Amino acid sequence: MRLATGLPRWLLIPAALGTAIVLVPIAGLLGRVPWTRLPGLLTTEASVDALALSVWTAGVSTLLCLLLGVPLALVLARSAFRGLAVLRAVVLLPLVLPPVVGGLALLAAFGRNGLLGETLELAGIRLAFTSIAVVLAQVFVSLPFLVLSFEGALRLGHRRYEQVAASLGASPSVALRRVTLPLVLPAIAAAAVLAFARALGEFGATLTFAGSYQGTTRTLPLEIYLQREVDPDAAVALSLLLVVVAVAGVLLTTARRGRA
Template sequence: MTGTMPRWMAPLAVLAATVVLLPIVATVARLDWSRLPELLTAPAALDALGLSLATAAISTCLCLMLGLPLGYALATWRSRFKPAVRALVLAPLVLPPVVGGLALLYAFGRRGLLGGALEDAGLSLAFTTAAVVVAQTFVAMPFMVLATESALGAQAGHHEALAGTLGASRSTTLWHVTLPALRPALITGTVLAFARALGEFGATLTFAGSMPGVTRTLPLEIYLQRETDADAAVALAVLLVAVAVTVVALAYRPLSARTPAGAGR
């Protein structure tokens, strides 16, 4: 597709890149490099970073484990209610994070829809580390659902039908035919879910609170440091950007780089 873009689009592409890159460059330029080691090795920063990475990894696994079947169901379900259900499932993509946190609080809080039953069972979810994972999963799972559904919708389904005629069960077809074909989409969904979970702020603050070492993730630590030590906030912000960019750069590669040699021949 080299050279096919109309010339009038080039300035718009440059403007779009500027809108995205300029704030990041400005943040890096604001960084106090002389204090960087001190700021990044502070106990509060290390605790917040460790908590963010751990909870984001767990929530990403949950997104993959739950979002893949849900995306598959939406792609194959035939019902007049499908558009409404799909809109509700993908709603966290557009909901303000604070609204998502309130929804989680009303569902799983002590006085929430299921909170009382959880309390009776000895499970207290709100304002715990588990609440951080739930909040991150809530906001990040739609990325996995959307990636899975879109990839399945783009497939013709001929290989699955052929596997069925050869006697393969649905599970065998899923593991050996469908999932290998979905690999690029699953990688994309996983990366986006992890990045979204890593940067989650509003729902976490509302549903889990901000307790050091328990629920205070790196975005929350950045927000608090902004009020007391701007240099620390900038250092942590640059760290968060660096982690997110590294994850995306390593995993979100072009499709051609992940396609085995000879594929499609």
């Protein structure tokens, strides 16, 4: 292995240990996968319902993250105003909050007696413990991932192209549409994959805010938790699905960074 110039070789030891901490549990999980029973375990009614619900809600939440997160990342990366650091901290807060706390916060806001939920109830709109609640929980936890990833891409030196476009008479909207977005499109795609993977694996906020009802709010992570006591083999098989999706998301993200 060739190390970067000036990097001491002793760093390989803690680096290897750090890799092992992540790799060994995954290897242990793969070693417990019942490969011969895998097709049957993944095609039970409960598994199919959980998978379909997870893919649908994660897809919708990823779309919402794109619609909200791309403009938000642009504001954070291109603005300079008092309170910007506070705004960034608020946006990234779900990254450090325990998911259960996020679920309680969503209940406090959109629950039956919540800050906005009581008004919505009077209008005949119920969010908590519905499929919409699953989407909201997933957006809450995955939006910061998309914003953080995309904001970092916006700081890689594309600003000079926008300045050239502005000097040629392009309006901010034209420069954004014709210059900025085409340049960062791969970064947007990578951030979206990362957000999708995070949404697909969301557990705590979903359980607290949406509950666990088959076909309505029971996503793959919730089904895995339920099957852990009932059928450990089914739990491991479903966990494999999430690992595959997560690995694909990480590979796409790191590949984009490698080309940058």
